[in-house]
Amino acid sequence: MTFMGMQWVERHQYTNHPAQIVATIGFGVAVAAIMTGREFRLSLPATCATATGVLIMSVSGLMMGAGHNMPWPAHWWFYALHSILPLLAIRRRGGTATATFGCVVVVVAAARAAGATVDAPTLLNILNVFPTIFAGALVPLLIRRATSQFPIATEDALKHDEAELREGTHTGYLRRNCEWVKAMIEFALPDDLPMPERTRNARLLEMRLRDSIRSPFLDVPDLTREVWNARKRGVKVTLLDDLTPARAFHR
Known part of the structure; x- marks a missing residue:
């Protein structure tokens, strides 16, 4: 959102570019969709909306055709991929995030193969997004592995508490009986x-x-x-x- 805001604040010929407006709309749709729902796994409609928003944002950003001559920050849509696609993978939609990223790479490669001037970094820099997607996909697995021990730990804690309670009850019972017998002996x-x-x-x-x-x-x-x-x-x-x-x- 920082890059997008700076892109709009910059006073140059691309501020009101139709592609810039469409890319901004796609970015907003993707961010709004990926933040919906309380379940850890993103719903199917929200997943489709996120992927669609990312593709609209990326294609529209490419269509601006400014390349590196554009005032900073150039190709902000690419930096947005570093946030949206890993979040999509974190919400257990790693396959969709990878497929969406693959579509973006294909579009950029096809545009450059056709000789078009696009607002995008090199393909090597674009591929650097994939490790962040892979890392995001590992987050649900790590969380599941960590939380899988909670029931066992809870059961062990309950057993420990029960044992302490049983031991305390037994000790208290013996103490009260010993005190009672002692009082009876002292009396009789x-x-x-x-x-x-x-x-x-x-x-x-x-x-x-x-x-x-x-x-x-x-x-x-x-x-x-x-x-x-x-x-x-x-x-x-x-x-x-x-x-x-x-x-x-x-x-």
């Missing part, structure tokens, strides 16, 4: 308790721990206190939960 087996009392409380504590495992739904403070006192008086108490699958989540 203090250091200053006589040995007969310690022996009796050790048996009561064992039954208390069994109740918490076998009958978790009945592990409530009021009932636990009454069961402890009853056993302490010599009463045999057995707690049973209904832990069948149908009622596993109901008290």
